[in-house]
Amino acid sequence: MTDDNGKDYIEGMSGLWCTALGFGNERLAEAAARQIRDLSFYHGFNQKSHAPQIELAERLLGLAPVPMSKVFFANSGSEANDTAFKLVWYRSNAIGTPEKKKIIGRVKGYHGVTIAAASATGTPINHQAFDLPIDRSCTLTVPTMLVAQNLVKAKSNIQRVWPKISTPLLSRKARTPLWPLLQNPSWALAGF
Template structure:
């Protein structure tokens, strides 16, 4: 829309209150206060329907990595829409952008992560990872490996399974999620390191939490461990040095798949396309990503699998 278009803020508030269900709504104030109406944007700024200008420091929901109203992106999207806006990838069908992007992601990701399943958001990316992992172990004949280990204060999405993996306690209140499937261990939060405990001993303790949980549940029952390189919604928690590399070693020891949730940290947030290896010195089995992959301009996610996983799930069924 034109930057000069005038909006009736009161009318928009009324329509929003009457019809739009927002994620994470505070119903104690929403019906009286309504919503801020953001109607325009430029670079790092968003502009409300009354013309007030704000710096969006977080970049949407950690997603607008290239800034708002990027002309190059707008032109690229418009040109693609003129060519072919959508075609189903089901079966043996593809489009040039899908094939090119899958190949580029395979080049950018570490280790043998070279196969990509596209979706529409971070929640779907994490749900897809679990679905593939369960299928992977079923194909190996290890059908009891189903349980998922996540961390308190971790955030992995808002769909049923992704929210079950999320460890933010408030998000679980009032919902019957999946307590038998998903199990949480304490986050490596440096602010909860006891006085007098060294960083090294604290890291030892947090790594042991994962191994102890695997042993408690039984390695034959544990499918995967999911972790954000830096925990976002849980408080921007940076783990102690070596934490991810060592938890990866624990997963290898018990044949547990390591999912690195890079929905927030991917595509430049930590100075690299992906943070797992480049920043934290470990290579996961699966990287999940979204947000910055399109800077939030179109719904897009990518679940990126190792060759080892793909080689198992791609064998034709008898």
């Protein structure tokens, strides 16, 4: 990377965890130019589709770490996560458990800035003054993964530590659908 004074930098973060192939890859530039000439735009509504979208969906299904069935495309990680949550809610209604709609995130977890994705994100700065999180999300406050790492390091007795870290959670007004989860001590062992 070069700034406007001509000074060179090493980009140690791939931009924002993005440029796996570095910068200025010619093949990617060509692929974009080719596609703009060939079919500049088409959408996926009203039973329409097009070759690049279908092909990409098939490629992703082939790469998936577990058997997957369908792919939905969006434009950012935030939108992808919001979509995932909406599908979870849709499913809850389909199976007749409309009360089970919580999205459980983690302290320090980051999932984006759209309304639902930001709600599942566990950093106060993404909530403050935005009136987030929404009530359908729940970021488990304690214990965090850091606590879990420290427990592992200290080889602490989980039975001794669990009441201490679970009390703040359990003393809050119980969110009914979450209750069985929070009562299970293996959450603590697992790192919550």
